[in-house]
Amino acid sequence: MNICYGLLNHGGSDVASLMTDLDKQIPFVPAFIVPYVIWYPFIFTILIVLFVKSRRAYYRTLLTLCLGLIGCYIIYYFFQTTVPRPVITSQGVFDSLVQFIYNTDGPYNCFPSIHVLTSYLMIKGLAACTGLSRTSQWLITLTSWSIILSTLFVKQHVLLDLIGAILLSELLTLVVDKWLLPSAEYGLLLQNKNVVK
Template sequence: MEKIKGLYLKYRHAVPLAIYMVIYLTWFAWLEGRNRRDYTVIHVGMDDYIPFCEAFVVPYLLWFAYVSLVVVFLFFKNKQEYYRCCTFLFTGMTVFLIISTLWPNGHHLRLDEMPRDNVFTQAISVLWKVDTPTNLWPSIHVYNSMGAHFAVMRCSALREKKGIRIASGVLALSIILSTVFIKQHSVFDVATALGLGTVMYILVYRRDLVLAAWAQRRMKKRVSM
């Protein structure tokens, strides 16, 4: 019993993650099961100029391992950095759920017929069967890739691991590009996710900038009085 208690005290920071994932997956499953015909279509002109590149399904699918590995690594390596990463990820994911609930959205970018038959197009066909073209804005693939890379770049244990940091950046960028090249997202989904990720980076990882701006604003008010 003492051993179990010790393990719980050592790893109890897994509880918030487990609770949130149950809430997120349940909420997302409900969204996916709603009426798939009554939604706002997301489309911008740039979407029509982006070619279909099936090979990008590889980084798109690697996203699941990438984000999970970063979270698990921080879970065991540094509790404070783990909490920061989770704060970043959970905030964006919750914003996504709220938007999808209040403003159902989707796109009509998927191809009616695959231009080629190979292992990549076959993988995309399977993906499209299990993942509906709805509940897309902002792109969680884009947002969480940013969050995972930011966590890697800010991780004290990886500060001297240049190869890992570069690989993380390349993978994150590849995942972001994959969302439009395999027609999973509109450029609008990507752009808004990049904007949200930038704001959250400042709030989560650069609070010093926020506090400095706030202090400067208060100082200007006092001087004007």
Template sequence: MKKLWKLVEKVMPGYALVPLIFCFTYNCLVYEGAMMITKNWTHYDLTMGVDRAVPFVPWWIYIYFICYAFWAANYVLVARVSDREQFFRFVTAELMSKTVCLIFFLVLPTTNVRPAVTGTDFASDLMRMLYTIDAPANLFPSIHCLVSWFCWIGIRGNKRVPAAYRIFSLVFALAVCASTQFTKQHYIVDVAGGLLLAEGAWWLAARVQLRVWVQQFFTRMNNRLKYAGLE
């Protein structure tokens, strides 16, 4: 375990590992938990006219799936280049935003009508797989857009990250937002909700006592790991 911890510290500060694992776990609990709870509830379709005008383009599924690697890379990068205070601001914003997502998923369960996938190419096969494993629910706000935007927020003002990569992160985050539209996984209102929530949570995390409490909580957890000989 100590060897594993030393390996982690070559990539990012050791204190960041537990918070990042916690964020991932909380995200899964929010998404899957809300899906289970609201499975038989009435869901609302927030589709607007502009959404119907956006074509269904299966090849955007590649961006939609690649973004998972983008999330992992940039969350680790945020931990690597941020000072401790900024990192825990990021973690606090992440946890606050997912809590707001949970509230919306429960109070306003959403759904949409997906198009028929008739293509025989690989992208169409991936679309059919996605539609099979991911029910059309938990749409507002879009977690795909929310997390992708956090990937940019966390590094956009950090000069330790090359400007070219910061620009790439912005462009790719926007591409992910576009992919949610062209794959018909989300609609415009879901994208707007995700981006506004990310910006709002980031702004608020710097101004509330919760950030201090979050940092203290994870500091205690890391200290316990040290005492247990796991670090």
């Protein structure tokens, strides 16, 4: 599904900006690029942890994540937004890393933020998963929120991108829990009974 991101990550004749005055007050902090770039390995790692610790939490989180990506791509297609980025003049390690991200990822596909959507879903998956130590829970939650906040401090997203992603996560989690996951569990139950027979 990530192929869709690249296909949609471009400007057009009608690109909106959701930046508010409050967003303009948020400083640019290059060091936040560190949690921003660990997003990929973090998401994969937590999905593996959920798979090992709780299959129900894993399938619930994975299904919601996939539906969230589809939802984001549909929104990007019909409502493309952009975020103005600062000009990088310093040559520090963090600044260079920010510039690399800017060069490889266009300033589009912003609302809602996929970084926020997936990181927030890891928090919700954690809440549904038993058997993790308090230290692990604390580290996962801290990392997730660090990634979410990083999107603001490296100027990849604005506040409405975060709000939209969290609301979409909550809505899709509700849909999965109420309509999709129960029927899937029922199918697995029948399958297991057939295997036993």
